[in-house]
Amino acid sequence: xxxxxxxxxxxxxxxxxxxxxxxxxxxxxxxxxxxxxxxxxxxxxxxxxxxxxxxxxxxxxxxxxxxxxxxxxxxxxxxxxxxxxxxxxxxxxxxxxxxxxxxxxxxxxxxxxxxxxxxxxxxxxxxxxxxxxxxxxxxxxxxxxxxxxxxxxxxxxxxxxxxxxxxxxxxxxxxxxxxxxxxxxxxxxxxxxxxxxxxxxxxxxxxxxxxxxxxxxxxxxxxxxxxxxxxxxxxxxxxxxxxxxxxxxxxxxxxxxxxxxxxxxxxxxxxxxxxxxxxxxxxxxxxxxxxxxxxxxxxxxxxxxxxxxxxxxxxxxxxxxxxxxxxxxxxxxxxxxxxxxxxxxxxxxxxxxxxxxxxxxxxxxxxxxxxxxxxxxxxxxxxxxxxxxxxxxxxxxxxxxxxxxx
Ligand SMILES: *[C@@H]1O[C@H](CO)[C@@H](O)[C@H](O)[C@H]1NC(C)=O
Ligand SMILES: *[C@@H]1O[C@H](CO)[C@@H](O)[C@H](O)[C@H]1NC(C)=O
Ligand SMILES: *[C@@H]1O[C@H](CO)[C@@H](O)[C@H](O)[C@H]1NC(C)=O
Ligand SMILES: *[C@@H]1O[C@H](CO)[C@@H](O)[C@H](O)[C@H]1NC(C)=O
Numbered sequence: 001x002x003x004x005x006x007x008x009x010x011x012x013x014x015x016x017x018x019x020x021x022x023x024x025x026x027x028x029x030x031x032x033x034x035x036x037x038x039x040x041x042x043x044x045x046x047x048x049x050x051x052x053x054x055x056x057x058x059x060x061x062x063x064x065x066x067x068x069x070x071x072x073x074x075x076x077x078x079x080x081x082x083x084x085x086x087x088x089x090x091x092x093x094x095x096x097x098x099x100x101x102x103x104x105x106x107x108x109x110x111x112x113x114x115x116x117x118x119x120x121x122x123x124x125x126x127x128x129x130x131x132x133x134x135x136x137x138x139x140x141x142x143x144x145x146x147x148x149x150x151x152x153x154x155x156x157x158x159x160x161x162x163x164x165x166x167x168x169x170x171x172x173x174x175x176x177x178x179x180x181x182x183x184x185x186x187x188x189x190x191x192x193x194x195x196x197x198x199x200x201x202x203x204x205x206x207x208x209x210x211x212x213x214x215x216x217x218x219x220x221x222x223x224x225x226x227x228x229x230x231x232x233x234x235x236x237x238x239x240x241x242x243x244x245x246x247x248x249x250x251x252x253x254x255x256x257x258x259x260x261x262x263x264x265x266x267x268x269x270x271x272x273x274x275x276x277x278x279x280x281x282x283x284x285x286x287x288x289x290x291x292x293x294x295x296x297x298x299x300x301x302x303x304x305x306x307x308x309x310x311x312x313x314x315x316x317x318x319x320x321x322x323x324x325x326x327x328x329x330x331x332x333x334x335x336x337x338x339x340x341x342x343x344x345x346x347x348x349x350x351x352x353x354x355x356x357x358x359x360x361x362x363x364x365x366x367x368x369x370x371x372x373x374x375x376x377x378x379x380x381x382x383x384x385x386x387x388x389x390x391x392x393x394x395x396x397x398x399x400x401x402x403x404x405x406x
Pocket of ligand 1: 138139140
């Protein structure tokens with residue numbers, strides 16, 4: 001992801017710790033921080049109120065029945081209420097909203113936005129721990145996992161944006177990381193009426209084109225059709241189980257061009273600024289599962305270099321779903337030119353790599369000049385945009401100035 005890489009990394013982390021392998025292969029020197037703690041608390045209780053902030057738990061039901069949990073931080077530490085612009089934070093794959101709140105309040109985007117006068121709403125994607133409800137299914141049903149990011153675009157994003165808009169009566173700013181950027185870009189490219197509910201969007205580690213992805217581990221997983229294999233074996237939730245994950249990793253790590261001694265780096269790139277002392281808290285909340293079909297969809301993008309809907313793999317099946325033998329394309333050139341966009345990308349990001357971001361920027365070359373703001377940080381990799389201890393100075397400050405202009 002994507003956040004993907006980050007997510008994968010996290011779940012790899014989890015796997016490594018569970019199997020008593022050296023955790024410091026992943027976070028060198030910090031194995032003592034890794035502990036697996038059961039966590040029955042809500043995100044509001046354990047992460048937001050624990051820092052002295054007000055927090056509300058909300059539930060949003062999508063048109064296809066998924067019950068999403070959303071946390072709201074309505075006021076910052078100043079306690080100032082009043083006319084606050086809402087901002088929706090959408091995480092990437094394999095995580096939930098917790099990483100936005102993981103560092104200190106001075107370092108974490110969720111708190112920084114609240115302290116800067118925003119009404120903060122934190123999304124949790126379907127299938128993650130706090131968003132595993134459904135009106136008629138449970139995660140034990142294979143049908144529960146029958147979705148890819150297409151459904152996140154058409155159901156989750158639209159339900160969340162409409163909910164926040166109706167609760168606040170205001171248009172939203174949006175912050176996405178990794179997969180959270182792809183679903184927004186795909187939605188914007190469709191030019192439907194949802195776009196009128198956005199004030200602006202900040203896209204961190206933007207994921208659009210994926211075929212120049214630098215992470216060899218992720219590339220190999222796609223080329224080996226690992227997700228397709230799992231799906232055909234009846235594993236609809238990803239990862240299916242930690243022992244199977246072990247076999248997957250073993251296969252990938254035996255590829256001659258992959259060095260698995262630093263999995264976090266192999267997946268996301270060399271993050272400069274992640275506080276490794278936070279590994280224990282991170283592992284309390286992450287990794288989170290996703291649908292195997294979602295991984296297949298991302299693998300298709302890595303292999304084909306297109307941004308299209310899920311490919312059912314046969315002309316007949318595609319015709320049945322789309323009325324066409326090929327899945328419809330999300331054309332990034334259709335994103336409205338006047339939509340204010342902030343792109344934050346890093347020189348060492350191995351998932352949202354610079355060449356793929358450049359391909360996206362090329363599609364946006366006719367965007368209104370004043371409405372496309374870019375922040376490029378040479379030393380940042382994928383996870384730094386959410387967990388970097390100095391992301392506040394290098395990314396969030398310019399982002400907040402950008403929001404305040406819109
Ligand atoms: C799912 O299956 C497990 C194991 O069979 C069971 O313990 C759990 O209660 C089930 N969950 C739901 C929501 O049905
Ligand atoms: C793999 O990476 C580790 C840590 O960066 C390094 O010490 C080791 O030499 C590398 N192994 C290979 C085979 O490149
Ligand atoms: C890293 O996390 C530890 C543990 O929470 C904290 O004490 C330390 O101040 C953090 N370092 C930075 C640079 O934020
Ligand atoms: C962020 O912090 C890291 C670690 O302290 C440092 O190496 C890096 O130069 C900082 N980056 C920026 C852009 O300030």
